[in-house]
Amino acid sequence: MPDTPPSVPDFTQWPSFPFEGDLRVKQLDEPVPFEPPRRGEADRECTACNAPDEAYIWVGERWRVRAMDRPTGLPMVLILESRSHLDLGDLPNLLAAELGVMTVRLERAVRSLDGVARVHVNRWGDGSAHLHLWFLARPYGRLQLRGTFLSLWDSILPPISEDQWRENLAMVAAWLAEFGGRPLAEPPRIQWQAPSSLSPTSPANAVEEPEEESASVIEAADEIPESDAAADLSDPSADPSEPDPAPQTGPAPDNAPGSAPDTAPDSSPSGVQNSARESEEADEVEPRKAPDDQQGATRTPQG
Secondary structure, X not given: OOOOOOOOOHHHHOOOOOOOOOOOOOOOOOOOXXXXXXXXXXXXXXXXXXXXXXXXXXXXXXXXXXXXXXXXXXXXXXXXXXXXXXXXXXXXXXXXXXXXXXXXXXXXXXXXXXXXXXXXXXXXXXXXXXXXXXXXXXXXXXXXXXXOOHHHHHHHOOOOOHHHHHHHHHHHHHXXXXXXXXXXXXXXXXXXXXXXXXXXXXXXXXXXXXXXXXXXHXXXXXXXXXXXXXXHHHOOOOOOOOOOOOOOOOOOOOOOOOOOOOOOOOOOHHHHHHHHHHOOOOOOOOXXXXXXXXXXXXXXXXX
């Protein structure tokens, strides 16, 4: 006789149930004789034991708190872990007592965030043998998220902004650090970019620039280029059709702008003497004037 699938339970009609429409219950698999090892059991590596402190938002001597790797649908989702590789039933009395204190402390820290009404504390333990408790923040006013299915709604709701997420992490870490330990979460950086021009740009002539990675104030200030007018003043003889030469910081060479061109008459002493001999009728030959920046100007001999 074929198995009759069980009927859909009543909680599918609850307002907090995140799905609607035609539903059916999966067939239940046969039980296995031996359960597979969890992470941290048998020959499986423990993710929590191998994680460095930098992967957490707050660390203490015997406890650590970590977050998801990206924002999710709830205002905050955190995990409290013990440093020692112990499961809940393996805790000695000292850690068992501290677990109660840390649970209350972390719940208060998450509940202090803006827009948080309640904090759900959960422990499943089917995936890892290392003790870890989940803290899920329910948004204020979202009555449909009350109850059992909050963890499902976390994957359904659109994620919060990363800035808000990082700010929440930093606030929780700072709250915990008031009682000891070390906060590792930092608030988001100010998103600031230096304007490319101070002159207003009309919307008709505005050109959309590709988005660049935002930089800090100091980095943005270092990337502000010099104006074209300043470049023209530094090199008045530059040909507009030629590329701008590299800027020079040392003294100007002899053929700097303002010097005589290479085709100018010879101003050496021998050249001046030849010109004097060709002008025999002149009583005196005036010396040639060298350019202002040319050194070694000579006077011509008198006839």
